[in-house]
Amino acid sequence: MKVENAELEAFVIAAELLNFQRAAEKLHLTQPGLSRRIQKLEQTLGVELFSRTTRSVVLTGAGRHFLPMARQQINNLNGMLDSIREVAERRFGKIRVASIPTVVCQAFPPLLRTFTERHPNVGVQVFDGNQDFVVRQVLSGLAEFGVGVDPGPDPDLTFAPLLADRFVLAVHKNDALVARQEVALQELQAMPKVRLMIGGRDSGNRLLLEVLLGNAALKLRWFYEVEHVSCIIELLEAGVGCAILPAMALPTHPGSNIRSVPISAPEIKRTVGVIRHRSLSISPLASEFLDLVTRHLSAEPAL
Numbered sequence: 001m002k003v004e005n006a007e008l009e010a011f012v013i014a015a016e017l018l019n020f021q022r023a024a025e026k027l028h029l030t031q032p033g034l035s036r037r038i039q040k041l042e043q044t045l046g047v048e049l050f051s052r053t054t055r056s057v058v059l060t061g062a063g064r065h066f067l068p069m070a071r072q073q074i075n076n077l078n079g080m081l082d083s084i085r086e087v088a089e090r091r092f093g094k095i096r097v098a099s100i101p102t103v104v105c106q107a108f109p110p111l112l113r114t115f116t117e118r119h120p121n122v123g124v125q126v127f128d129g130n131q132d133f134v135v136r137q138v139l140s141g142l143a144e145f146g147v148g149v150d151p152g153p154d155p156d157l158t159f160a161p162l163l164a165d166r167f168v169l170a171v172h173k174n175d176a177l178v179a180r181q182e183v184a185l186q187e188l189q190a191m192p193k194v195r196l197m198i199g200g201r202d203s204g205n206r207l208l209l210e211v212l213l214g215n216a217a218l219k220l221r222w223f224y225e226v227e228h229v230s231c232i233i234e235l236l237e238a239g240v241g242c243a244i245l246p247a248m249a250l251p252t253h254p255g256s257n258i259r260s261v262p263i264s265a266p267e268i269k270r271t272v273g274v275i276r277h278r279s280l281s282i283s284p285l286a287s288e289f290l291d292l293v294t295r296h297l298s299a300e301p302a303l
Contacts, residue, residue, distance in 0.1 A: 003044055005077055008070045010037040011049060015067050016140060018057050068156070068279075075141045075280060095286040098127040098134040098143035101229060102165075102249040103272065103297075107147075111292045122285055130203060138275050144286040146275040147293060160274045162297040165246045167209075167268035168260035172239040177261055184265035185218055195241040197224035197232055205229075205270075209244060212268060233258070246270060272297065 014023040024034040042049050049063035104126060112124060127137045135151050137143035150159050171177050188194055199206045213220060224241050226232050232243050236258045250258055
C-alpha cells in the first residue's frame with residue numbers, strides 16, 4: 001500500500017475546512033485535482049473518508065479515525081525534512097508558535113530579542129489570533145505550541161497555567177472614573193454616561209464577559225463594538241469610551257493616556273498558559289523558546 005504525502009495533505013486540509021473549493025485554493029489546486037487526490041487515497045485505503053452531498057461535505061467515521069494519523073504522518077515527514085535542512089543550511093531553521101495577541105505585544109518582544117541573540121540564523125513564525133485560532137494551530141500541528149487561556153478538557157491538548165491576568169476597567173486619563181479605587185460591574189450598569197466598548201463576537205474576552213454577566217444577571221450596554229483589541233486601545237488613547245479588558249492588554253509605556261481601574265464584585269480573571277498537543281513532540285529550538293516564555297510569564301506578578 002503506497003500513500004503519497006500530497007494525498008495526505010489534501011485530505012487533512014479538506015477535513016479541516018470541510019470545503020473542497022477552499023481546500024483546493026489553499027493548496028493551489030483545481031477542485032477536480034483535489035478530488036482526484038482524495039479519491040486515490042480512498043481507493044488505496046479501501047474506505048470512504050468523506051460523505052458528500054450537493055450542499056455539504058462531512059467526515060465519515062473512518063475519516064475521523066484517520067485524520068490524527070494523517071496529521072502525524074505529515075508532521076513526521078516535515079520534521080525529517082526540517083532536520084535535513086538544518087544540517088544542509090548550517091542550522092538555519094524556523095520555529096512556529098501560536099499566541100493570543102496580548103501576549104505577543106507585551107511578552108514576546110524581549111523574548112524574541114533574547115532568542116535571536118542566541119540563534120541568529122533561526123526564524124520565528126508567530127501565528128497571532130484569538131483563542132480558537134491558537135487552539136486550531138496547535139491541534140493541526142502548524143504551531144509547535146501555543147500561548148493562550150485554558151482551552152478546557154480536550155483529549156488532544158495539555159494546558160500548563162503560568163499567569164493570572166485580571167480584568168480591569170480601562171479609561172482615558174481625563175475620565176472621572178480614574179479617581180476611583182475600584183468599580184463594581186453592577187455600578188457600571190447604573191452609570192448611563194459610561195460609554196462602554198467591547199470586542200467582536202469572535203473574541204474570547206467577550207465570551208468570558210458575557211458568560212459572567214449572564215451568571216450574575218447583569219446587563220451592560222455596549223455603545224461601541226470593535227473587532228480587535230488593538231483598535232479598542234487606539235480608541236481609548238483618543239478618549240473614546242472605556243472598556244473592560246485584561247490588564248495584560250493595556251499599554252505599559254509612560255506616554256499612554258490609558259489608566260486602569262480595578263473591577264470588584266465580582267473580580268474577573270483569566271489564566272494564561274501554554275497549550276501543547278498531547279501526542280506531538282516539539283523541536284529542541286522550539287523547546288528552548290518555550291522555556292523562555294515559561295520563565296518570563298511565571299515570573300510576572302498576578303495582574
